[in-house]
Amino acid sequence: MFASRRSIAAIALTLVAVSACKKKPAPVPPPTPAPVVAPAPAPRVNQDSIDAARRAADAAAARSAADAEARRRAAELETVRNALATKVYFDLDKDDIRDDSKATLDAKAGVLGANANVRLRIAGHTDERGSDAYNLALGQRRAASIQRYLVARGVNASRFETVSFGKERPAMSGSDEGAWSKNRRGEFEIIAGNDNLRMPK
Amino acid sequence: MTINNALRRLALVALLGAFGMRPAAAGGQDTSAVGRGVRIGLTYAPGTRPGVLILPVSGANADSVGKILGRDLDWGDRLTVTGPDSGEAPTGVMNYAAFAGTGAVALVQATVTPAGSLHVVVHDVAAARVLSVADYPLSGPPLGAEWRAAVHRGSDEIERAITNTRGIASTRALFERGGQLWIIDSDGAMAHPMAGCEGALSPAWSPNGRSIAYDELANTGHHTIVVRDVLSGTVKRFATSHTLNITPTFSPDGNTIVFAAGNDGTDLYSVPAAGGASPTRIMVGQGTTNTNPTFSPDGRRIAFTSGRLAHPEVYIMDADGTNADLLTNKAFGDQLYRTAPDWSPDGRTVAFQSQISGVFQIMTIDVRDRNVVGLTSEGRNEEPSWAPDGRHLLFTSTRSGAKQLWILDVESGRLRQLTHGGSARMGAWSPRLDAVK
Numbered sequence: 001m002f003a004s005r006r007s008i009a010a011i012a013l014t015l016v017a018v019s020a021c022k023k024k025p026a027p028v029p030p031p032t033p034a035p036v037v038a039p040a041p042a043p044r045v046n047q048d049s050i051d052a053a054r055r056a057a058d059a060a061a062a063r064s065a066a067d068a069e070a071r072r073r074a075a076e077l078e079t080v081r082n083a084l085a086t087k088v089y090f091d092l093d094k095d096d097i098r099d100d101s102k103a104t105l106d107a108k109a110g111v112l113g114a115n116a117n118v119r120l121r122i123a124g125h126t127d128e129r130g131s132d133a134y135n136l137a138l139g140q141r142r143a144a145s146i147q148r149y150l151v152a153r154g155v156n157a158s159r160f161e162t163v164s165f166g167k168e169r170p171a172m173s174g175s176d177e178g179a180w181s182k183n184r185r186g187e188f189e190i191i192a193g194n195d196n197l198r199m200p201k
Numbered sequence: 202m203t204i205n206n207a208l209r210r211l212a213l214v215a216l217l218g219a220f221g222m223r224p225a226a227a228g229g230q231d232t233s234a235v236g237r238g239v240r241i242g243l244t245y246a247p248g249t250r251p252g253v254l255i256l257p258v259s260g261a262n263a264d265s266v267g268k269i270l271g272r273d274l275d276w277g278d279r280l281t282v283t284g285p286d287s288g289e290a291p292t293g294v295m296n297y298a299a300f301a302g303t304g305a306v307a308l309v310q311a312t313v314t315p316a317g318s319l320h321v322v323v324h325d326v327a328a329a330r331v332l333s334v335a336d337y338p339l340s341g342p343p344l345g346a347e348w349r350a351a352v353h354r355g356s357d358e359i360e361r362a363i364t365n366t367r368g369i370a371s372t373r374a375l376f377e378r379g380g381q382l383w384i385i386d387s388d389g390a391m392a393h394p395m396a397g398c399e400g401a402l403s404p405a406w407s408p409n410g411r412s413i414a415y416d417e418l419a420n421t422g423h424h425t426i427v428v429r430d431v432l433s434g435t436v437k438r439f440a441t442s443h444t445l446n447i448t449p450t451f452s453p454d455g456n457t458i459v460f461a462a463g464n465d466g467t468d469l470y471s472v473p474a475a476g477g478a479s480p481t482r483i484m485v486g487q488g489t490t491n492t493n494p495t496f497s498p499d500g501r502r503i504a505f506t507s508g509r510l511a512h513p514e515v516y517i518m519d520a521d522g523t524n525a526d527l528l529t530n531k532a533f534g535d536q537l538y539r540t541a542p543d544w545s546p547d548g549r550t551v552a553f554q555s556q557i558s559g560v561f562q563i564m565t566i567d568v569r570d571r572n573v574v575g576l577t578s579e580g581r582n583e584e585p586s587w588a589p590d591g592r593h594l595l596f597t598s599t600r601s602g603a604k605q606l607w608i609l610d611v612e613s614g615r616l617r618q619l620t621h622g623g624s625a626r627m628g629a630w631s632p633r634l635d636a637v638k
Contacts, residue, residue, distance in 0.1 A: 131540045131561070136445060136447050137508075140444075140445045143464075
């Protein structure tokens with residue numbers, strides 16, 4: 001690409017030089033005219049091209065760095081959002097926080113600590129076995145239990161909204177423990193401060 | 202010969218019907234006597250189903266009218282119904298002697314008049330006289346909702362003329378299907394979703410049938426109590442400061458709505474149905490779950506579910522929230538879960554659901570002597586709701602494979618499926634709908 005542009009430029013300059021020579025009298029023909037005139041502008045053109053190429057390369061590098069940063073940021077956002085969204089599960093007819101849920105909730109408390117504008121909706125769900133109404137109350141108790149745990153980890157209670165779907169929105173259909181254990185859960189939705197989420201330090 | 206065919210069939214049905222009945226009390230009892238010694242209706246032994254013959258109906262849509270009347274009277278579970286046969290409607294003077302000894306204690310003679318009214322004459326065979334004459338204007342398109350309601354009212358008055366107890370054919374039921382509130386006639390016809398009731402759970406009727414109340418579950422998970430005027434569709438919304446406001450019920454005078462609300466545990470709240478005031482807490486659960494209030498017919502007491510003993514049981518308290526007492530205090534085995542009470546219209550029993558071997562079944566408990574009667578055993582059975590006759594129970598059952606609504610006659614044990622199609626639950630039987638005609 002650069003090579004072919006350079007040759008076109010060189011030919012063009014040579015032609016200009018030849019036509020200019022025709023207008024003036026030439027008592028003494030110059031011994032070596034063409035080689036002196038033609039090469040002189042050529043390095044300048046090359047320099048421009050090189051600068052352009054460097055600028056392009058710099059821009060590409062900057063773009064790529066920005067892309068990398070954006071990817072890193074997206075991954076970070078993903079991590080933070082995942083930390084907030086990860087569900088926790090409950091034992092049958094219980095609202096106690098299980099030991100295997102504590103790390104999940106601690107991670108949420110960390111994210112909430114680093115992002116003061118975030119508000120979370122905590123939704124309690126149940127399996128299908130109890131009665132409709134009693135399950136709504138049980139789901140609400142589960143949401144309240146999660147909130148209580150997070151408040152004990154230093155997050156202000158005003159940053160949560162607790163709701164219950166009872167057994168109205170099962171995560172998994174089926175009437176066996178496999179489905180039931182996935183349906184006895186707490187879910188989390190960011191209802192404010194979703195922008196500019198940061199990783200906890 | 203139409204009449205002869207009808208008589209033969211009646212005799213057969215009466216004979217077969219006798220085997221399915223519980224034995225009549227010795228010597229029988231006159232159940233037709235009503236206050237001050239005035240006697241109307243027929244005399245028959247309790248527990249029996251006196252025979253009634255529906256004569257061929259005449260006039261427009263006669264076949265449909267005859268079918269609906271026959272089905273209504275059959276499903277009332279108080280009469281053994283024969284007819285109507287195809288054939289010509291009888292005219293002229295009734296020959297009562299021709300029906301003597303057939304088991305038919307009453308005849309129903311129905312005519313659709315040219316003016317568009319259902320004209321019903323009920324005859325007493327033994328006394329050889331007319332028991333009642335009444336007209337029911339058939340408004341709206343034939344077989345439409347209003348037209349059917351008029352025929353059902355005719356059925357209910359026929360039942361009253363013969364048994365002294367008004368039927369329940371002209372009632373309806375609300376239920377939940379696919380996130381919508383549906384309404385259905387007592388005979389299973391006219392099932393359709395009610396517009397604007399998305400997310401409705403736990404529907405309940407006002408005592409006059411003009412309003413309904415339900416828990417509206419929004420996509421955010423917020424529950425609001427909605428009171429909706431059935432005819433106009435206008436709504437009022439009630440909520441406490443909590444996001445969970447569920448299981449509304451009307452007081453018997455229709456003036457008050459009691460419901461459950463709370464966060465970490467639920468309490469019972471009361472609010473004027475007409476609006477204009479904030480809900481006030483009438484029962485403090487101290488962190489336990491309290492739901493499903495249902496009033497005694499005199500309005501003085503409320504039965505409800507409470508988890509105060511760590512497992513749900515049914516309690517009764519005074520309507521002001523005091524004197525809570527465990528109603529389901531019997532040993533039910535190791536499955537400790539009883540809920541969804543519905544106080545019977547006669548005030549004597551409370552229907553509820555109880556886990557047996559981990560599966561819900563419908564039971565009743567006598568409020569005074571605490572005697573418990575199990576009513577179901579097949580499939581999972583839930584959410585009982587009394588008919589206004591205090592004899593039929595609507596409930597959700599999985600016995601057909603999917604959740605559907607079924608109706609049980611608690612006296613005879615006879616059962617029929619009310620809903621078909623998409624799964625249905627949370628049935629609420631309407632009161633008498635005379636005020637909503």
